[in-house]
Every structure is written in structure tokens, then in C-alpha cells.
Amino acid sequence: MGWAGTALPGLDAATRARLDALPAQDLPRGTRLFAPGDRARGFAIVLAGRVEVHLTGPSGREILLYAVEPGESCVQTTLGLLGDAPYTAEATAATDIRVVSVPAALFHALMDGSSSFRAFVFRAFAARMADMTALLERVAFARVEARLAAALLELAADDTVRITQAELAARIGTAREVVSRRLEAMVRQGLVETDRGRIRLSNRAALLRLAAGV
Template sequence: MTRGEPRADKDTPPASGPGLVAAVLEAFPALQALEGPERALLAEGLGRVVVPAGQEVFQAGGRCPAFVLVLEGSIKVSKISENGREIVLYRVERGQTCVLTTACLILGSTYDAEGVTENPVLAAALPAGSFARLIEMSSTFRRFVFSAYAVRLTDLLMLVEEVAFGRIDERMAQALLTLSQGGQWNGTHQDLAFELGTAREVVSRQLKEFERRGWVTLARGCVTVRMPEALAALRRQGS
């Protein structure tokens, strides 16, 4: 990802300095806890990056020169096999960082996937040297980096589950319909994870999605099925 020219948009932050730092802190609230010297180091290294849609920002085998914090737009990160088949690993959007970039910077390794902008991207780039110094000196920055890393690893675990064992949402719908008594299943998320042969974090994330849709209601040690017909329809998709 290379540094770009300023856009005409009046809301675009400056190419560097306090204005860019302010934009980063707004998009990444966890970094607002950085102390004075830490913010100064962040400000010293940050540079604005503007990338048009459809541009490759990194490729397999490439080196990583900077830690990128996305302020606008979306980067699709995918893996392409030798026969040309592609799988989308995740997307990096506003308020997010790239787990592969983090891994490359920490390990000094190269990318093993590619990233392409899906729409125009505005980001802030922190050079590898500044990233390393902040990791070393700031517990706040370390917590921010590794928390984002952990969240993304959970997403990737869910993807592996879907690829290896079929879609987890379909399997969970089947389990809830089969195991619930009178529309209610009593047990913990870990119990359901054991039932499905997956991780508790995967179960929790999918149950929250079902709750968001209004299909179930979650309580401590209990899942109440509100819309069994919706779960049944989802289950049939995998039949």
C-alpha cells in the first residue's frame, strides 16, 4: 500500500500530523488511552494512504512495510490456490486492522495471501519501525493490536469450520431443533460447542447472530427458540 495524493473531500484528514492522529483515534477508540509519549510516537510515524478501488495492496510473498489502520473503505483479503480457486478470508473495514499484516510485522515474514481494495480506501500507515517501538513501549498499543488479532482469529476459525464441516449456522440450527425441549435448550455455549465439535467462541458468535435475527433469545444457561420455522428453513439449505 503506497501513500496517495490528497482527495478533494473536505473531510479527508491531513497527510500527517495531529489531524491524521485525531482521525485515527476517532476510528479506533481503544487508542484514545495512549499516553502523551505514545501518541507522539504514533503521530511521528503516521502517514495518510489513499488507494482507489480494485487495486492490489499486498500479494503473497510480499513484504509488509507498515501497520495499516483503515479509516474508510474495505480491503478484501483472500487466498488463491494454484488452480485459481479463491477463498475470501476476511475483509478489513473502518476501525479494523489486518491480522496478516500484524503477523508479518511481528514475525518478519511475508504475506501468504493477497489484499485488494473493494472500494476507495482511506487509511493511516504506521511504518514497521514505529510499530515495533510502540509494541515495545506501550501496553495500551499491545492490547489493541492483540485484541484485534484475537477477534480476527475467531472469525477465521469460523471460516475453517464452515469449509471443513459444512456451514456452522446450518449445523447449529439442526442442533437447536433436535435438542430443544418445548422450544428451550438448557445448557451453556460450551455444551453446545461440544455437541457440534467446535469452539465456544464460534457458538457464541453464531447464537448472537440468531438472536439478532429474532430467531432465538439468549439467557444464562438457556437458549429459547422463537422462530423454529426459520431454523428449519436454514437447516433445509444444507440438506
């Protein structure tokens, strides 16, 4: 079975064959896939790894809009192809990635002629919009401390998070200086311990309560 049958289950045989004929690319971590002002030239399907999409404000502050992992889609690309709109955000490979790009002409042909491909695109688009709505709710209504605690819990492996303060700030939608102050407060409260590029969770139960707004 080719990559299409694995990555996009439920496709009809004709669509699967057309997609399987497309080559996959292996790209290193740090590769920029698109930037603000670019036009979408194809529909990227991530087979392995993680792509992160950031929005940068006039002040230079970044926010992580969403990540694209295997089986997920990029809402910026979908909007660009369907609405002929330029990108407003930047996408970068957060890890080494394996990706297939469906050329724009083939994307539109499949959207017109393949109900299974069209269903995949719209299901993935709906899921991504739900994620972005949840992000908006967190940024608008959740306290910074709660967002920071939730991010640390999500990222922790063996109670250790390896991330910079700038990356944490982008993930939770605030400034690096704010993250620095909140982490210092968490250290004083005995919730975490910090080292260069590393945060160790000292009191997971308290962090869970903080993330829940308790």
C-alpha cells in the same frame, strides 16, 4: 482530535501524538495492497472503506479469508511484522479506502513501549483469528447451500445482492461452477431470482431456514 484518537480509542497521549503525525492516504477501489511473497513494510490501519484479503490455491480458485474495515486489523500483516514472514495472501481495496500505514520501525517501537497500542494489536489479532476459525468451521462443516444462503442474506440490500458468481464463490470457499448450480436450484425452488450481476431474494424466510441448516 486527530485520526488516532478516533480510530484507536484508549491510546495514551504520547502514542496518539506519534500516530497522528502519520499521513493518511486515499486509495481507489481495486488497489492491491500486498501480494503473496511480499514483506510487510508497515501496519495498515483502515480509516474508511473495506479491504478484502484473498487466498488463491494452486488451481486458481480463490477464497475470501476476511475483510478489514475501520477499527479492524489484518492478521497477515501482524504475523508478517511480528514473525518476519512473507505474505501468503493478497489484499485488495474492495471500495475506495482511506488508510494510514505505521512504518515497521515505529510499529515495533510502539509494541515495546506502549501498553495501550500493544493491547489494541493483540485484541484485534485475537478477534481476527476468531473470525478465521469461524470461516474454517463453515467451510469444513456447513453445506454449500447453507453457506450460500447465509452470504446472500448478509449481502442483501433491499433484498437485492449485486455480486458476481466468482465473488460469491470466493466468499463461501467453493468454485464458481458450484455457485452457479446452487443458484439455479434456488431459482427453481423460488428462493431467488437472478439477473446479470444481481440476485433478488424472493423468499427470505426459506433462505434463513436454509442458512441455519433447517
